[in-house]
Amino acid sequence: MRNKYKIVFRLLLLFVLPFLTFRICEAASANIDITAKDKTVKKGDTVIVSIYLTSDDLIGDFEGYLSYNADILEFDNDGGVAAGGEGLVKITDTNVPQGDTERKYALKFHTLDYGEAVLSLTDETGVYAFDTGDNMSVSRNQLKIEVVSDKSVSDNTNLKELKITPGTLSKEFSKENTSYQVTVGLDINQLVISALAEDDKATVSITGNKDFKTGHNTVEISVKAQSGKVRTYTIDVLKEEASEETGEENPGQDKGEVVDSTAIGKLQLEKEADNTYLTGGFYLHLLTPGEDVTIPEGYEKTSLIVDGTAITVYANTLDLDSDFLLVYGENKSGLKGFYQLDRRENTVQRFNPVSVKEGEKLVIPKNARNIEHYQNQIVILGIVAAVLLGICSALAIGIIRMVLKNKNTED
Template sequence: MKIIKKILAFFNILVICGCFLSVINANAEESASVLISSANGVVGEKINITVTINASEDIGGAFIYVSYDNTIIKPTSGSNSGVIRYEFTDGKSYGMNESLTQEFEIIGVGTTTLSVTGDSRIVSINNERESISSSSSGKVTAKAPASYSSDNTLKSLQISPGTLSPAFSPDRTTYNATVDADVTELVVSAVANDNAAKVSISGRRMDPGSNTTTITVTAEDGSVKRYIIYTTKLGDGQEATTEAESKTEAVTEDASQTVNNDGTVTIDGRKYSIVQDYSGITIPEGYQEADYDYNGQKINAVKGIKTGFILMYLEGEDGKGGFYIYDESAKTFLPYNTVAEPEITYVVLPITNSLEKPAGYALTKFTMNGKEVQVLMDADRQYCLFYGVSSLGEKGWFRYRVSDGTIQAYSVVKSDTANADVKADNGKTSGNNRFWLTIVLILGLIIAAFIVITIVLCTKLAKVKKVFNMASKDGVDLDEYTEKVIDGYAEDEDDSYEELDTSSDKISYGDDKSGKSDVEELKLFDVEDDK
């Protein structure tokens, strides 16, 4: 009976493990991802955008909602709401990979990102609704035909109340103005030089202190020019300053930079205005628009999600500009220079005297990604070190290989960067690793249980074999005895029958299982003394 119980217990373990594996497989395999294609074209052309679902099991159906800029593209059928639905619900049998294509028409110049939005869920995987585990966005870049005009200038610009200083000129993009304390809104009249160009105005509300009004002119071909008016709203009882006084500059900690009273900033002799309208500007990846308190005035800046950097777009009087890093402690602007490897971007920062510099390198200037930056160069000019911050949020020294442009973290941050890379890779495979590790552990437990049970059975078999050998030698019929008595007989070290040959020819083995108090007796075969 004991052997049978052990065998049954072993099979119970196998059944439980099998059920557990089934649950793990079900949980691990129920996943799906969505891929959206990209396209390029010219205004007036038609393009196709394909949505592909990759699932671990057969797809029962899906509704995939995709957002887009309805001023750049529109579906050739249906409404142009800015969101289109891809329906995988025609009742046919879907496999693990399915695609659906929609046709769009390009109606405007620019770039739009197409991404999954709203309640996009896999309707059925293993008869259950499952959320999309990951999705990749598509992009449509729309260009203007050669016949489109590139004229993005203004023909006239006027404000009320107040006057522009200096007088308006189509080629000048920055102006100053002053209004009284009772003015709540600046009235702006801006007329484009080309009738096909579009004009938009932001920042008309006048708050006490400095105000920025931006006039954005978008040409027919999509090129953009911005005119900026810096308006000072006087306080109660305050008189307007003269033009000479308004040009007084406050010098910052960095002697090469000055912040002007009109809100502009002078860097290395060039005057820049801070742009707050990013509609026609490509924001660096990993950054997003955010409100920022700049010199007591709330402005629209760009903030790094992981780096924490504050970026502002500075535009010169010639209309050219770019992003700059705003140093909050020093209140100065630093050039925003980047170098990149696949999946990681590095912001290159200036090397200051306060930094602890590694030995064996010389401070010099080096061109990276088309821009001149400060680096530490080794004697052989095979490697250089730059100080910066990665898109993973790691700050420190990084080593740049001159021959192929590969980048590695240097010194104490090397292990951190390596760990970050490993984590990025592990993030994609951790689910699979856990799944297979669980399987290995369960198989190990099953094998261990099998070994233990095998040892027990072999021990039992050896014991039974010994009993039969002894019984055969002594001429004993084992069917006449209980398992307890036989076990005692088998444990007799002298291999004799004395364990059963007691003073009586009957053996008492205790009360029966029914609870009776009487003792059953088993009669023994007569055994000759010489045996």
């Protein structure tokens, strides 16, 4: 009898199993479409991003995580079902009273900068069936929004100046030429780069200028225009090995050039909150000169790349190739002013506009000329005072003698 029940149970199982398998294969699915009316906008515009959910089954709860480029777009947190910022928005729509097959969410963004922003839902996004609460399989897309410039915005991505230390570029710098080479010795791990953009509103950044390995290394200097357009200049840095025949550690160095290799590479930047410090055997808090600060005559504003960051420096207009630059800052003693930076030896000292280093061309500022003029005037006045003092002394002696003579005569 028991065998008969087993046979009947197996027959029923074989009959029901195909239907169960078919039901599992028919899992609920949903589609998410991210779209916007305008995919090409301008800086300062408002962009409405719509998220559409569709499914053949009833949609229940939804939790979505939308990522975006925070440097190009800013999310308008209006306090609805969506909240977040800094590159990620969370959409929470749970405990829905009634399921539906279509659903729409609208998010407002403002454009901050030029470039292309990509909006997409992360893998943590979940769409759940209303009837069962099961997680649906989801297909989704990406949305790209391009922020373009108008005619009034500059798209100048040219460099005006490019200098390096140590070494020499393989060819003379030209803003149209974006590729250069340089050979350095075994002890060089990075370059000191001075890069000045042709447009003051463009920004300069650098990558790859650290920890050179033996052989070829690529340093990239990117110039981002106000419009968001970018041009990249490259320097192929060849770091040579030690010479086995001569035993030289730096065969790529010019034999006629004396370089203190122990000083190269000391220049560094340290950042604490919004403060930037220039270090390397010294400690200088970099500052921006106020309106009451006069830039020394004969110097123009430029930039120097240190640790991949551009800092503001001032170069002598009569000798732009000079190794000496000016930086404005405050030392440990709290003394603010201009300091002279030797970008070859990476040293900093207080700037004295009257003193001129040998081989350095320097224009003496007007205030220095005024000091010299006043000093000359003081010398002249001193001479005149001495002469007058001598005359007064002679007159006093003469008067005393006359008084004494008259007194003797009366006696």
